[in-house]
Amino acid sequence: MKIALALRDLGIITGYEDGTFRPGQPITRMEAANLIYRTLAYLGKLSTI
DSSP, X not given: OHHHHHHHHHTSOOOOTTSOOOTTSOOOHXXXXXXXXXXXXXXXXXXXX
């Protein structure tokens, strides 16, 4: 849970609409893509098109 809170503080993950994290629940492809995108943005690794 500490990692989830740290990633939330960095703006990489937001949790669900009710403010919870559900680490035991599978994520969708869209959620995974969003996680990758936000991580790359945080690291400054996104190139402009």
